[in-house]
Amino acid sequence: MPCYALEGVVPVVDATAYVHPTAVLIGDVIVGPGCYVGPCASLRGDFGRIVLERGANVQDNCTIHGFPDQDTVVEENGHIGHGAVLHSCVVRRDALVGMNAVVMDEAEIGANAFVAACAFVPAGMRVPAKSLVAGIPATVRRELGDDEIAWKREGTETYQDLTRRCLASLVETEPLPAIEEGRPRLQSPEVRSLIATRRG
Incomplete structure (x- = not known):
């Protein structure tokens, strides 16, 4: 992966974490055990420190x-x-920040809270634990149900499993010129959307 020391401060990546080769780590970045950092993510610790604690995942293009x-x-x-x-903010344990959301300076996303996709969490906002925020600017919409919190945890565990799968088998390769006969499918854990989960 592109990894850069700045003024002698070198990024740290735990041996059990996976950082995709196209992700960029600069300076004061600490990636903890079992974390996943996806393709083209940029973690720029050139001003403040960036910390990913155990089992966190930061997906592609973050x-x-x-x-x-x-x-x-x-x-x-x-x-x-x-x-x-994410910019100068804190995402508490087991919280989720949705796709293309923005969390601004000194905001805090409470434990087990969800930030909806494309939401804008303004500077200094405190998102309560176990709540859903959405919109531009984000506002608290409701308390989350136990089924939603369990669904999120399953998704996070899927990324923790992906960390292990990537460490064990992901390699750069050349594409095949054609689909081979009997092409296998990846054997990954069943992951359902929240809508499908609610349908039972």
Whole structure:
């Protein structure tokens, strides 16, 4: 992966974490045990520190950055969806930030809370634990149900499994010129959308 020291500060990646080769880590970045960092994610610790705690995932095309002397933290089992932007904020344990959402300076996403896809969480907002926020700017819509929190946890566990799968078998290769006979399908855990989960 492109990994850059800045003024002698070198990124740290736990041996049990997986960082895709196209992700970029700069300076004061700490990736904890069992974390997943997806393709083209940018973690720029060139001003403030960036910390991913155990089991967190930061998916493809995410950007994480912060102001000097401020930490941007994704706590244990935090789940950051495709294309999200985090800046000088804290995502508490087991929280989810949806695809293409933005979480701004000194905001705090409470434990087990959800930030909806494409939401804009303004600077300084405190999102209560176990709540759903959505919109531009984000507002609290409702409390989350136990089924939604369980669904999120299953999704996070799927990314933790993906970390192990990538460490064990992901290799760069050349594409095949044609589909081979009997092409196998990847054997991954069953993952259902929240809508499908509610339908039972």
